[in-house]
Each structure stands twice: as structure tokens, then as C-alpha cells.
Amino acid sequence: MHLVIVPNGGWPVRPDGDLQLPVKLISGLQAYAAHWPGPITLLTRGEPDDGSGPHNLGSVWLAPSQLPCDVLLSDDLPTDLVRLAPDVVLASLEPGREWLLELPAPVVLVSEVPVSARTDYLVHEAGSRTAAARIRLGAVRVARAERALVRRSAGVQCNGWAAFDAYAGDSKDALLFFDTRLRAEQIPAAQRAREPGPLRLSYSARHSPEKGPQFVLDLQAALNRRGVAAITTLYGRGPLTEELRARDVPGVQFAGDVDFDDTWVPQVRDDVDLMVLPHLLGDPSGTYLESVGLGVPVLGFDNDALAALVRETGAGWTVPTGDGAALAERAAYLAEHPGDVAAAAAKGIDFMRGHPFETEFDRRVQHLVRVAERA
Secondary structure, three states: OOEEEEOOOEEEEOOOOOEEEEHHHHHHHHHHHHHOOOOEEEEEEEEEOOOOOOOOOOEEEEOHHHOOOEEEEOOOHHHHHHHHOOOEEEEEOOOOOHHHHHOOOOEEEEEOOOHHHHHHHHHHHOOOHHHHHHHHHHHHHHHHHHHHHHHHOOEEEEEOHHHHHHHHHHOOOEEEEOOOOOOHHHOOOOOOOOOOOOEEEEEEOOOOHHHOHHHHHHHHHHHHHHOOOEEEEEEOOOOOHHHHHHHOOOOEEEEEOOOHHHHHHHHHHHHOOEEEEOOOOOOOOHHHHHHHHOOOOEEEEOOHHHHHHHHHHOOEEEEOOOOHHHHHHHHHHHHHOHHHHHHHHHHHHHHHHOOOHHHHHHHHHHHHHHHHHHO
16 A cells, blocks of 8 residues: 655755755654655655755755655656555645546645634734735635645644644545654653742744744743743744844743753753743644643744634633733743643643644544545
């Protein structure tokens, strides 16, 4: 049984043939290889390395032979996909992929960020009401096209409740899953008691505007003015890193882009009380799940993804998107109410015990097997 995975976009490739891939993608391919009953091919485009640095945090260079599957870099995805003769195709849901559904093999689409979430972010960034109206009109067309793709596909895998709510009703076979790197053995048995001292905040994501690191520094500055004892650690890097460093906000430290298993997991589990993730874009960030699974509740904006997680699990809090004052108000309250933090921490651990990395990939593979066998 041959599985072909067709992600969106392409990946930088050097003249020696090495690819730059996110570690998270590699771990996902390893999980598929461990569960899938047959060969797997990653079909994607190669892009010349422009020297601008990784497109994703935690990216590495490696030879295709080091991956746990075959790799085919293609300039003609439709032709090469037919030649591969897959039993089932797993592909990202995005406009312009109607060609996938002309193939004889069944196609399962993966949805990460529904059109509504992408639209909310673009409207938030729009410079005028006229621009916002054009964005919303265009979003209606895109949403209609994506729903048509889902209806024609053999199934859809939805990362998180927002995507599931948007597309499950149009699918022949919809699966709700939660994309996380956190393994069962890494999830603690119970939440850790908070240490006496300052409230320990953390941010972990790409340092780019849509991820909201600027609001995290605003939050620490607001807590400083209020006299609330707090410290903030920022993980990751990105185009805003140097600008954020230059602000020199007291109580803020930069930890950089660290190894997930060896550094991030133990540090967040043991040294963080509250993860602050004020993302303007409602993408289903794996950091939401990984944080709450370690007993660290999340505070952030009420985008589609985090609002759904908080609603369904109680493992955090949201405030209106872009409202830095409300973010500071909530954090100051939580600094004085450790019992609320502990209760949310316990709820997050309880939820993630049922959704570790191994379980979620097994469910996704079984879904693909079922679709392939039905075809």
C-alpha cells in the first residue's frame, strides 16, 4: 500500500541535493513510517537556497537518503504523482489543488487554518474598511472553493476544532486530530506546584508580527509598571528578534531556538507558570497543546484556534485579539490567584493524556488505511 504525501509549498535545496526541512516534519514522516503498512513517498518542490535562513523554526539540512521515506523533488507534480501510482494521497488543503482530485487514487486533504481564521487576521491588518471589505469578499470565494475540494475528496483530516467545524460537514470521512510533538512519556502525571516568587511567563513561536511577540514585551512592561513580580522568557527567533531585543524591557530574556526534546520540554515543564501566546492568526499552533500537556496553561488572544482549545479543555484564557491591556489585566489577576493556574494546568494535562504524539499519528494512519481500502 503506497502512501504519497504532498505538502504545500516547497523546500530549499542546495546544489549537493540536501534539503532544509523542519524537524517537526521529519518527526511526522518518521511516525508515518513506523505505522504505515507499505512504502511512503514525499512529493514536493525543491527551491534554490537563497541564503535567507530557515523558513521554519527548528529546521535542519539533510540528505534525502536520511529520511525514512522516498523523496521526489518535482517541477511537475501532477505528472509525477500519476507515475507514482499511489494507493492514497495525503495533501494540504489549499486553493488551486483541483488537479489532485482528477487522479485515480483517493485523496485525503489536511486542513490547518480555515479560511475564517486567515480572513480575521488579514482584516485585522487591513488599512481601511474598503480593503477589509475586499478581503472578506475574496474569502467567501476561497471558502467556497475549499469546501468544494473537501466534498470531492475521499476524506479530510482537520487539525483542531476550528478546521473540523469548518470542513467536517462537507466531507465523506472527516477526522479531528491534534498535531503535537509531545509524547506520552513526556506528559507529567500531575501539575507541578508553583514555586514562590515572580510569575514565570514564556513565549515560544516565530518572532513575526502575526505571532504577536510584540504584545508579550508590552505585557512584561505593563506588569513592571503595575509592580507585579514577573519574568518573561522568549523562545524562538524571526524577523522581529533584533527589534524586540532593542526594546530592552526589564525582566525579559531571550532563549533562542532550542531543541524540543532535550531543552524546551524540561525547561517549560519545570520553569514556566504561564505560556503567553498572543497570536493574531488563528493557526492551530502545536505550542498550545505542548504547553498545556506539560502543565503550563496558555494565555492569549481569542483567535479561532486558542478560543476553541480554551472552550473545550479549560486549559487557559483568552482576551479580545489585539487588546494588550486586557492581556495585562488577566496576567496580573493570575499572578495573585495561583489556584486558578493550577486548576487550568490539571485540565491541560488531563486532555493531552488522551492525545499524545503516538496516539494522534496512529489515528491518522488508520484513517488513511480505511480510505485506501474503501477505494
